[in-house]
Structures are given as structure tokens and as C-alpha cells.
Amino acid sequence: MNPADLQLGLPSPRELTGFRIWDSYFTPSHAHPGPNGGDRLMTDIERSLPAIRKGRFEKLCLFPHVGIGTTSDAAFEKTARAKPNLVLRPFKRWPKLLLGMIQLNPNDVRASLDALNRWLRDGPMLGVYFPGGGPGSLTCTHKNFEPLIKRIAELKGVIMQHTWNKTGGKHGPGESTPAELATVAARFPEQRFICAHAGGEWQRGLRAVRATPNILVETSGFDATAGFIEMAVRELGPRRIVFGSHLPSRSLGTELAKVTAAQIPATAKKRILGQNYRTLLGLNN
Amino acid sequence: MMTRRQLLQAGAVAALAANAHAADAPLKIIDTNLSLFRWPFRRLPLDDADALVKKMRALGITQGWAGSFEAILHRDISSVNQRLADACATRPLLRPIGAVNPTLPGWRADLRQCAERFKMAGIRLHPSYHDYTLADPRFSELLRLATKAKLFVQIAAAMEDPRTQHPRLRAPDVDLAPLPKALRDIVDARVQILNLRPRGAHLELLGKIPSLRLDTARVESTDGVPALCKRLPGRVLFGTHAPLLIPEAALIRTHESAQLDGPTLRALLAGNATTFLTA
Numbered sequence: 001m002n003p004a005d006l007q008l009g010l011p012s013p014r015e016l017t018g019f020r021i022w023d024s025y026f027t028p029s030h031a032h033p034g035p036n037g038g039d040r041l042m043t044d045i046e047r048s049l050p051a052i053r054k055g056r057f058e059k060l061c062l063f064p065h066v067g068i069g070t071t072s073d074a075a076f077e078k079t080a081r082a083k084p085n086l087v088l089r090p091f092k093r094w095p096k097l098l099l100g101m102i103q104l105n106p107n108d109v110r111a112s113l114d115a116l117n118r119w120l121r122d123g124p125m126l127g128v129y130f131p132g133g134g135p136g137s138l139t140c141t142h143k144n145f146e147p148l149i150k151r152i153a154e155l156k157g158v159i160m161q162h163t164w165n166k167t168g169g170k171h172g173p174g175e176s177t178p179a180e181l182a183t184v185a186a187r188f189p190e191q192r193f194i195c196a197h198a199g200g201e202w203q204r205g206l207r208a209v210r211a212t213p214n215i216l217v218e219t220s221g222f223d224a225t226a227g228f229i230e231m232a233v234r235e236l237g238p239r240r241i242v243f244g245s246h247l248p249s250r251s252l253g254t255e256l257a258k259v260t261a262a263q264i265p266a267t268a269k270k271r272i273l274g275q276n277y278r279t280l281l282g283l284n285n
Numbered sequence: 286m287m288t289r290r291q292l293l294q295a296g297a298v299a300a301l302a303a304n305a306h307a308a309d310a311p312l313k314i315i316d317t318n319l320s321l322f323r324w325p326f327r328r329l330p331l332d333d334a335d336a337l338v339k340k341m342r343a344l345g346i347t348q349g350w351a352g353s354f355e356a357i358l359h360r361d362i363s364s365v366n367q368r369l370a371d372a373c374a375t376r377p378l379l380r381p382i383g384a385v386n387p388t389l390p391g392w393r394a395d396l397r398q399c400a401e402r403f404k405m406a407g408i409r410l411h412p413s414y415h416d417y418t419l420a421d422p423r424f425s426e427l428l429r430l431a432t433k434a435k436l437f438v439q440i441a442a443a444m445e446d447p448r449t450q451h452p453r454l455r456a457p458d459v460d461l462a463p464l465p466k467a468l469r470d471i472v473d474a475r476v477q478i479l480n481l482r483p484r485g486a487h488l489e490l491l492g493k494i495p496s497l498r499l500d501t502a503r504v505e506s507t508d509g510v511p512a513l514c515k516r517l518p519g520r521v522l523f524g525t526h527a528p529l530l531i532p533e534a535a536l537i538r539t540h541e542s543a544q545l546d547g548p549t550l551r552a553l554l555a556g557n558a559t560t561f562l563t564a
Contacts, residue, residue, distance in 0.1 A: 003540050003550050006550075009533035009534070047508065054541050165449075166448045167448055203327065222446065226329045226330050226529060248507040250506065251507050252507060252538075257533035258534075261533040263330050
């Protein structure tokens with residue numbers, strides 16, 4: 001037995017390749033890229049590579065900090081603003097593997113609008129990520145989101161909004177729930193939103209976004225609870241679900257098995273694991 | 286007659302052959318953390334015992350230690366254990382792990398029943414749902430009696446992420462801090478913690494109790510399981526927490542980072558459980 005060749009719990013390599021997996025939620029050093037403007041980020045990506053290869057992923061989307069106050073490290077923020085090449089470091093090292101969506105800071109609308117021009121209008125980023133914690137977090141129903149969403153819509157960007165429904169209530173003032181995202185999304189019917197983690201407690205989360213067709217749900221960020229994908233397909237249909245890995249802080253096992261082991265047709269798995277995300281990004285060729 | 290050199294060479298060849306044989310032997314997988322019957326809060330794709338066993342076989346799992354979801358909220362524990370024993374009796378892949386709730390009158394009889402009538406190998410405890418702490422003297426007594434009856438004890442540190450629990454039925458993760466004191470005078474106790482998401486304080490505590498085992502069901506990060514195996518050699522037992530969690534998830538986690546060598550992986554998947562069972 002060679003442990004490197006094991007496929008325990010996984011579909012065959014051929015099936016995995018056939019799924020054409022695009023990961024919408026890759027989170028190496030998600031809260032802070034580490035010293036020297038990103039050393040920990042690079043190490044964390046390297047740490048994820050065995051699982052990425054094992055899962056036969058084609059692409060992964062990460063969420064860089066671009067110096068607009070999404071970390072509490074003033075020195076890093078200044079460096080990231082002054083040296084945009086630092087932000088691009090992982091994309092230059094793994095150009096075929098990585099996609100990016102910048103972390104926005106709705107607490108600083110002016111800086112966020114500037115960042116949208118710098119990174120979304122001028123490229124290479126494809127959308128934005130609104131965090132649920134840290135100094136860049138703000139509940140998505142806040143009025144500050146209005147001008148940002150309008151601008152993102154003009155630039156045809158994708159919005160990934162962190163969401164969680166926590167029993168007992170929010171753990172931080174900047175958190176958002178799927179119900180709050182549904183309220184916002186209803187005001188922008190032409191804009192597509194991704195409800196990250198499907199709200200964590202997904203039975204409530206799926207119901208909250210069910211009647212808002214411009215919201216898709218993302219699959220990572222909670223235990224490999226059985227029945228999630230089956231309910232999501234039943235309630236939303238297979239076109240409104242996108243796969244996320246949350247690597248490396250979560251495992252390939254937890255996140256990929258949610259989809260590959262679900263009792264749904266193979267065509268639906270293929271949609272969820274990559275096709276829907278490519279469609280959303282306009283890269284479905 | 287063989288010379289000493291020939292004898293040594295023959296021995297080396299035999300040892301090599303034995304190692305090669307071990308490396309090629311069929312992989313045994315023991316899932317130390319299964320449950321039967323209905324999860325109280327929703328239906329699960331594999332909450333039918335036959336469907337669960339079929340899935341286990343398909344995944345190459347050769348033995349499953351099964352508790353009962355009924356034990357979480359039911360008070361008629363003897364009938365819970367009876368149904369579990371009956372379900373396992375007709376499904377040879379499953380070994381029943383009985384429930385004991387030391388806050389109920391007559392719990393010592395339940396314990397005796399698990400050992401003597403049902404011939405169970407171990408019991409599973411749910412302190413958070415049964416509303417006691419590990420500092421409770423009844424827990425110490427239970428540990429002592431279980432050990433005397435040659436039963437191992439599984440403690441479910443959690444069943445579900447507290448953030449996703451039903452708002453009217455919230456059960457915090459079990460505080461493991463009193464364990465060293467509870468175990469101090471019970472040298473032969475065999476205890477496994479289930480569903481633990483190990484953090485710094487847990488690892489420190491695990492370091493203080495070398496006999497304590499844990500399972501892999503909720504160990505996260507891409508290299509979390511190998512890291513734990515390295516830190517606690519021989520003490521990590523494979524467990525899926527199926528059917529609440531998807532069993533494939535725990536299996537993939539054992540090899541996704543390609544960090545464990547063959548012998549360590551075999552020990553994780555079955556050897557450590559066998560040692561624990563027969564200790």
C-alpha cells in the first residue's frame with residue numbers, strides 16, 4: 001500500500017478530473033497573509049497543494065487583502081497599498097491555478113471604491129469578498145453597502161458574502177446572516193451574490209435565500225453534516241450551489257465529500273463542483 | 286547445518302518477506318464512532334441501519350462501533366440498549382456500544398446489563414445532554430465500575446457544533462479539564478474521547494493522560510489528522526461520526542495531505558482501535 005496512491009473515500013482520479021473542480025472559497029492565511037507581506041500565505045498555499053492535487057482541482061479562488069483596512073495590522077496595510085505586487089505574489093507564482101476576489105472594507109467606502117477600480121476594473125480580480133469578522137466586517141444590510149454593490153454591478157463583479165446563522169445570536173457586530181443577505185439581494189436583482197457557508201446552519205440558511213433567485217450558496221465552512229447538499233439541490237436546484245474548499249483550515253475530506261458523497265445525480269455534482277462557478281464568472285468554456 | 290551467518294541471512298529474508306506481506310495485506314478499517322437510529326433533529330441519508338452498513342462495506346470499513354442516537358434524549362436506557370443490541374446482532378459488521386446515564390436512577394443496572402447481558406465491549410457517555418460534568422462523583426464511580434467490568438468508555442465531547450444546535454436544546458462541548466483527577470486512581474481505565482475538535486488546551490490535557498484516546502471525526506484542517514497522529518502516537522483512532530457526518534469525509538482526511546506512512550496509517554485506521562479494544 002502506498003499512502004500517496006490511496007483513494008479512500010474519494011471518487012476515482014478519472015471521475016474527479018471529469019468534475020472539473022473550481023473552488024470558490026480557498027482561504028490560506030485568510031485573516032492576515034503573514035510577515036513580509038505574505039510569507040505565511042505562500043506557505044499555506046504550499047501546504048494545501050497535496051490536497052489540491054489529490055482532489056484534481058483545476059482552479060481555486062482566494063481573497064487577498066489589498067490595504068484598505070481588512071486586517072488590524074497597520075504596517076501591513078500600508079505596505080499592501082504601496083506595493084501592489086505583494087498582492088499579486090501568489091497569482092504570479094501559480095498563474096494557472098489561482099483566481100482572486102479582493103476583500104472589501106465596507107467601513108471605508110471611499111477606499112473600497114478606489115480598490116474596486118484598481119483591482120476589479122483594471123484586473124485581475126473577478127469579484128469581492130465581504131468578511132464576517134475583523135476590522136473589515138459590517139452587517140450587509142448597512143447603508144454603506146449600497147454604493148459598493150452598485151459599483152460592483154457596473155464592473156460585473158461577483159460578490160461573496162460571509163454568512164452564518166449562529167444559535168444564540170451573532171458572535172460579532174459585523175456578522176451577516178443569509179436572511180440579511182436576502183434583504184440586500186432583493187434590492188439588486190441583476191447582481192449575483194454568493195451566500196458563503198450557506199449560513200452554516202444550512203437548514204435555516206437555505207430557506208432564507210430560497211425565494212431570492214440571484215443568491216447562490218457556497219458549501220464550505222461547517223462540519224460534513226449529511227443531507228446538506230441533498231436539501232440544497234431540492235430547495236434551490238443544482239444551479240444555485242457552488243463548491244468551496246476552505247483549505248487549508250478545513251479539510252478536503254470535509255468539504256469535497258459534501259458534494260461527491262451526496263445522493264444526487266452526477267450531472268448535479270458536476271454543476272456544483274465547477275460549472276456553476278464558471279458560469280457565474282463568465283468563464284464557462 | 287546452517288552457519289550463524291546463513292541463519293542471520295535467512296532471518297533477514299523472512300523479516301523482509303513479513304514486512305512486504307504486511308504492506309500488501311488488505312486494509313482493515315475500524316470505525317470507532319458510528320450511531321444507529323434517528324438523529325433527533327432531522328432525517329439523515331444513512332439513518333437506516335441497513336443503508337449505513339451497506340455504505341460502510343462500500344467504503345471498505347470492516348468493523349463499526351455503534352452507539353445509539355436514542356441515548357441522547359431517551360430516559361428508558363435499558364430499552365435503548367436492547368434495541369441497539371438487537372440491531373447489531375443481525376449485522377455482524379457492527380459492535381454495539383451501550384449507553385449509560387449516571388443521572389438516572391438505576392444506572393448501575395444499565396451498566397451491568399451492557400457488560401453481562403449484552404456482552405458489549407464498551408459504553409458511550411453523553412455528559413452534556415445528560416447534564417453532568419466530569420467532576421461529578423457519579424462519573425468517577427461509573428468509570429470505576431465500567432473498568433472493573435472490563436468495559437471501555439467513550440465520552441462524546443460533542444455531538445454537533447454548538448453554533449448549529451436547536452435553540453431550545455443547546456448542549457455545550459464537554460469540559461474535559463476534570464478528567465486527569467477522575468482518572469487518577471483508575472489505572473486500567475480505557476477512555477476514548479469522541480468528536481473532539483482538539484485545541485491547545487485539549488492537547489495539553491491529552492499530554493497529561495497518556496492512556497486517553499480520541500477519534501478523528503471532527504479533526505479539521507488538511508493536515509490535522511497527521512499532526513495529531515505525530516503528537517499522540519498510537520492514541521488516535523479512526524472515527525466518522527456517521528451517519529450525522531458524511532463517512533467519506535473522515536476517510537479522505539487520513540490521506541489527503543500524504544503525510545502518514547503505511548504503518549502509521551494502518552495503525553490509525555484499525556491497529557490502534559484493536560489495541561484499545563483488547564488492552
